[in-house]
Amino acid sequence: MLNGKILTKGKNMYWEESIETISRKKLEEYQLERINFTIKQAKKSEFYKEKLKNIKEINSLDDIKKLPFTTKQDLRNFFPYGFLSVDLKDVVRLHSSSGTTGNPTVIFHTKNDLEEWANLIARSMYMTGVRKNDVFQNMMGYGLFTGGLGFHYGAEKLGVMVIPIGPGNSKRQIWFMQKFQTTVIHILPSYALHLYSYFNELNIDPEKELNLRIAFIGAEPHSEEIRKKIEDLYNIKVYNSYGLSEMNGPGVAFECEYQNGLHIWEDNYYVEIINPETGEVLPEGEEGELVLTTLKREAMPLIRYRTGDLTRILNGECKCGRTHKRLARIKGRSDDMMIINGVNIFPIQIEKTLMKIPEIGNNYLIEIHKEDYMDRLYIKVEVNEKLFTGTLEKLDTLRKKITDELREEIGVTARIKLVEPGSIPVGPGKAQRVIDLRNK
C-alpha cells in the first residue's frame, strides 16, 4: 500500500526538468518570443486581424499591456470560425461549452495543440507522483466537456492504464476501483464525498479493499476543508487542478506535492492579474481577475483572455524546485457564472428558459443548495393568477415543462418549487434572482 506517500523525491521527480525548473530570466525571454509568435499566429484569424491591425510585435513583456483583452463575449460574437487561425484541414478536434446562451464558446485544436495539452496533463500528473504502473480511473465527463478527454490523453501520454469510465453510476465506479485496484482517480470534489457513502452500503472498506493513493479534483470551486475531508475519508492525497475550456481545459495550473498553490505552466500561458473593474494590471500578490495569453496554441491563439476567475499569485519560491508561478485557490468569479456540480451555468440561461412561459414573469428565484455534498439547483416559481387554472394536473404539467426545458438548456436537472405569491422577497432596486446557500 502506498497510501498518501509522496513518490516524487529523488532523481525522477520531474517530467521535463529543464522546463519545470527553468530560470525566471530564461523563462521570460522564452515568453516574449512566444507572445510574438502568438500575435503573428492570431492575426491570421478574422477577429485578431482587425483587433491587432496596428500591432506587429512587442519588445518587452511589460508591453503586453498594450494589447487588447479578449472576452467570452468576443468568442461568442465571432462564432463559429472567427477565431480560427489555421486552415480547417489542420484542425483535428473542437471542444465546446455546454451552455447554449447565444452561441457556445468553441475551441479548435491542431494535432500539435492536442499534443501540447496532453503533455501538460502528463507533466501535472507526474508532478504529483503518478507513474506508468498506476491505474487511472477517469470519472469526469467525456465528450465536448474537456475534463474527460483532456486527462485521458495526458494519462495515456504518461503511460498509465486508463479506465475511461466517465461520471456517475457509483456502484460500478466502486466495482472498477476494487477489481482493477485503481490507484489514481479524477473526480469532482462533491462527487468524491457523495461516492463515499456507497462504501458502507456495499460493505467495502476503502482502506483495506481498495488501492487508491491519489485523487485529482477540479472543475468546481471547493474549500480547503473539502480537500482535507476527502483526504481523510479515503486516506489519499488530493491535488487541485485548474483549467478552463478556453485555455484547453484541465492542465493550465496544478498543485505539486506541497499542495500550496497551483503551478501555472508559464511555458504555455502568460499570466496577468487585473482589476476586473478598470482592467489595470495589478502588482504581483494582489487579488484580481486572472488573464491568460496562450503561448503555443496554433489553431486558436487567445490574447489576454479574461477568465472571470478571481485569484492572486503566491509570492516566494516553491520547495519543489519548480520556477513556474503559483496561483492561489480560485476565490470566485468576476461575473455571475455559477458552477453546479462542475457544470458552468449563467443565470441568464435560466431566465431565458423561464421567459418561454410569459405568465411566470419576474416571479421566480434561483437557489443553490448543498445536499448530501452535491449541489442542487432549485427554482422557486410563484403561482400567480395567470399561471393558475385551478387544476393540479396543469400545475404538475407546468412543473415538468420547466424541468424539461431547463435540462435541455443547461444540462442540469433543477427542482422546481411552486410557491404562493409573496414567498419570494422583493427588495428595493434590482431584484436578487440568485441565492447561493452552499457555503452557509
Place this chain on the structure above:
Amino acid sequence: MAHHISIFIENRPGRLEKITKILQEANINMRAISIASLGEFGIVKILVNNPEKAYNQLKSNNITALLKKIIIVLVQDKPGGFYNLLQILSENKINIEDSYGFILQDKKEAAIVIEVEKYPQTEEVLLKNGFKLLSDEEIYSL
C-alpha cells in the same frame, strides 16, 4: 351557474389556517371543503355562501384563487346513491374532473359537487334522468 373557489396552497403548516382566517373575517360560511395535494403543494376547493365576496377577499390578501363552475346534484343518502349518478354520466361519456360530497339530511339526501368539462350538456343529461340540481340560491343559502 354556481361556483366554488379553487385555491393554490403550499403544503406547510399555517397555510390553510391563513385562508380560513381570511374567510372568517369576511363573515363567510363554508359548506364543504376538499383538498388535493402533489406533495409540496396542492389545491383547496371550498364551497361557500358567497363565492364572489370570498374570492375578492382572498385576492386582496394576495392568495392565488379562482372561481370555478360547478354543478351540485342531489342523490339519495343510501347505498348506491352515488353509483346511480356515475352510471348516467359514464353512459353519456361525461368525465368528472373533480368531485366531493356532503350530507344534507342524514339517511335522506346528499349533495354531490362536480366539475365537468361540458356544463350545459351535463345539466341537460342529469335533468332528463330525473336528478335534482340545486340552484345558485339554494346552494348559497344551504
